[in-house]
Amino acid sequence: MPLPYPIETPSQTAGPFLHIGLLPDVAGHDRHPAVLGRAVAGPAATGPWIEIVGRVTDGTGAPVRDMLVEVWQADAAGIYNHPADPRVADVSPDFTGFGRTHTAFADGSFGIKTIKPGRVPARSGTLQAPHLSLWLAARGVNIGLATRLYFDDEAEANASDPILNTIEAEARRETLLARSEGDGRYRFDIRLQGDNETVFLDV
Amino acid sequence: MSVTWDFMERDRRSHPPAYTPDYKTTVARSPRQPLLSVETSLSELTGPTFGHHDLGPLDHDLLRNHAVDGDPIGERIIVHGRVTDQSGRPVPGTLVEVWQANAGGRYRHVNDRYLAPIDPNFGGCGRALTDGDGYYRFRTVKPGAYPFRNYANSWRMAHIHFSIFGAGFAQRLITQMYFEGDPLRSQDPIAQTIPDAAALDRLMAPLDLGASLPLDCLAYRFDIVLRGRRQTFFENRPEGA
Ligand SMILES: [Fe+3]
Numbered sequence: 246m247p248l249p250y251p252i253e254t255p256s257q258t259a260g261p262f263l264h265i266g267l268l269p270d271v272a273g274h275d276r277h278p279a280v281l282g283r284a285v286a287g288p289a290a291t292g293p294w295i296e297i298v299g300r301v302t303d304g305t306g307a308p309v310r311d312m313l314v315e316v317w318q319a320d321a322a323g324i325y326n327h328p329a330d331p332r333v334a335d336v337s338p339d340f341t342g343f344g345r346t347h348t349a350f351a352d353g354s355f356g357i358k359t360i361k362p363g364r365v366p367a368r369s370g371t372l373q374a375p376h377l378s379l380w381l382a383a384r385g386v387n388i389g390l391a392t393r394l395y396f397d398d399e400a401e402a403n404a405s406d407p408i409l410n411t412i413e414a415e416a417r418r419e420t421l422l423a424r425s426e427g428d429g430r431y432r433f434d435i436r437l438q439g440d441n442e443t444v445f446l447d448v
Numbered sequence: 449m450s451v452t453w454d455f456m457e458r459d460r461r462s463h464p465p466a467y468t469p470d471y472k473t474t475v476a477r478s479p480r481q482p483l484l485s486v487e488t489s490l491s492e493l494t495g496p497t498f499g500h501h502d503l504g505p506l507d508h509d510l511l512r513n514h515a516v517d518g519d520p521i522g523e524r525i526i527v528h529g530r531v532t533d534q535s536g537r538p539v540p541g542t543l544v545e546v547w548q549a550n551a552g553g554r555y556r557h558v559n560d561r562y563l564a565p566i567d568p569n570f571g572g573c574g575r576a577l578t579d580g581d582g583y584y585r586f587r588t589v590k591p592g593a594y595p596f597r598n599y600a601n602s603w604r605m606a607h608i609h610f611s612i613f614g615a616g617f618a619q620r621l622i623t624q625m626y627f628e629g630d631p632l633r634s635q636d637p638i639a640q641t642i643p644d645a646a647a648l649d650r651l652m653a654p655l656d657l658g659a660s661l662p663l664d665c666l667a668y669r670f671d672i673v674l675r676g677r678r679q680t681f682f683e684n685r686p687e688g689a
Contacts, residue, residue, distance in 0.1 A: 250456075250534045250535070250676060251532075251534050251536070251673045252459065252462040252534075252647060252650065252673065253458065253459065253462055253463075253534060253621075253673055253674060253675050254621065254623055254650055254651070254672045254673045254674070255462050255463050255464065255623060255642050255647045255648065255650060255651060256463045256464065256621060256622065256623050257464070257609075257622070257623045257624040257638060257639070257641075257642075257651070258471075258622075258624075258638060258641075259609065259611070259622045260609060260624075260638075261557075261559060262547065262555045262557040262559070262560060262609075263547070263609070263622075264557065265547040265555060265556065265557050265571075265572055265573050266545045266546055266547025266572075266573050266574070266575075266609055266611060267545060267547070267611060269571075269573050272555075272556065272557045272558060272573075273556070273557065273558040274514075274556065274571055274573060276513070276514050276571060279502075281498065281502055281543075281575075282496070303476040303477050304475075304476040304477070304478075304480075305476050307476070309477065311559075315620075317491070317494070317495060317496060317617045319490075319491075325490060325491075325494040326497075327494035327495065327496075327497060327616075328497075329490070329493050329494050329616070330490060330494055341496065342496065343495075343496030350559070365489070365490050365491060366489070366490060367489055368487050368488070368489050373489060373491070376491070378491050378492070378617055380617065380620055382622050383477065384473050384477075385471070385473030385474045385475075385476070385477035385478075386466070386474070386477055386478075387463070387464035387465065387466055387468060387471075387474060387478075387641050388460075388463050388464060388466065389620060389621070389622055390479065391618075391620075393491075407486075407487070407489075408484070408486050411484060411486065412484060417481075437476075437477050437478070437479060438476060438477065438478060438479055438480055439480075442479055442480065442481050443479075444481070444484055445479050445481075445483050445484070446483060446484050446485075446486050447458065447460075447483035447484065447485045447486065448486055448488060448492045448617075448618045
């Protein structure tokens with residue numbers, strides 16, 4: 246018999262009203278303090294600034310209009326604002342690395358203004374390609390979905406990224422690439438199921 | 449330059465699978481491809497941190513944080529517990545966010561159209577940071593059960609939604625707390641997405657008379673266990689450094 250450990254508390258869906266607790270202004274609340282995670286970085290952060298836009302769709306192609314989209318990322322130099330990063334003392338000013346938004350009730354679209362992250366170390370000692378970690382929750386999603394957003398204009402770094410290289414099917418790898426549309430704007434659509442289903446991670 | 453700890457692998461058998469057709473919304477929203485297992489890196493071991501400056505003084509007190517001209521209607525309760533990891537260690541300083549319906553089962557949300565009334569003195573949003581022992585505490589009213597569109601007569605048992613960050617982004621968890629002995633448990637299609645009854649038991653908060661305030665508030669205890677951390681030997685050193 247293996248040594249027993251306490252089980253992790255089971256996940257449950259965030260439900261359709263997750264905005265009340267996580268983005269209270271979106272739920273229509275006006276008597277609560279500032280929303281957390283509204284900005285990944287402030288104006289004094291070291292650039293380059295980028296904008297990510299996208300849309301989340303389900304297995305029928307319908308927009309997912311009630312999804313929490315959370316972002317966690319390193320700064321432009323590849324440093325996380327967290328005590329476990331050995332370089333945290335040098336993290337950019339005015340930079341948390343955490344962002345939280347939601348898909349629009351109207352059409353399932355979302356947008357994030359942020360800093361393009363630098364490369365962070367991989368476990369093997371090599372460098373990972375620039376990426377954002379994403380975490381998604383919604384009604385009908387029983388356990389939060391983790392994925393990553395990479396950049397299609399980082400071909401050289403992407404070619405040696407340990408996670409991208411684990412994905413055998415080229416077409417599936419493409420689901421993790423945000424497409425540059427110029428002027429620092431990238432498109433990243435997320436498909437929960439079906440054709441071109443986004444690669445989700447067991448991190 | 450090394451990180452000497454790592455997260456234990458997530459045991460997905462204690463969680464609901466993505467596809468649970470009795471909870472109909474999962475049918476079109478569940479990924480069908482297997483999750484890609486990845487080795488944890490600094491990107492997963494780190495995560496957002498929050499401090500007391502991020503919270504308002506009444507954020508943990510749902511009896512007061514949306515009050516306009518009095519207390520909300522309903523059973524006054526304390527919900528409290530500890531956040532620990534699978535190794536039994538407390539998770540201090542982590543953000544716990546809650547949201548819930550009012551005593552009538554109605555959410556204060558632009559999209560909730562249930563016929564039970566809004567309570568002018570209740571918002572249903574709370575936040576707390578765990579203390580050095582991983583302990584958190586809220587004061588609120590017991591939420592009501594409410595119907596939802598699944599089968600024609602589907603009801604949610606009374607619940608409070610919980611969001612917990614943990615020490616790293618890989619510990620991120622959203623769940624729901626239920627109340628011990630709720631008669632709707634076996635009928636609730638969302639609670640029943642958890643395949644293992646003993647795992648669902650972990651979400652049923654027991655009545656905690658010891659922590660109740662006489663002549664004031666009943667208490668319920670909800671302890672939360674996040675993924676464990678373990679020692680590891682990996683050297684997080686870029687080539688040439
Ligand atoms: Fe709910």
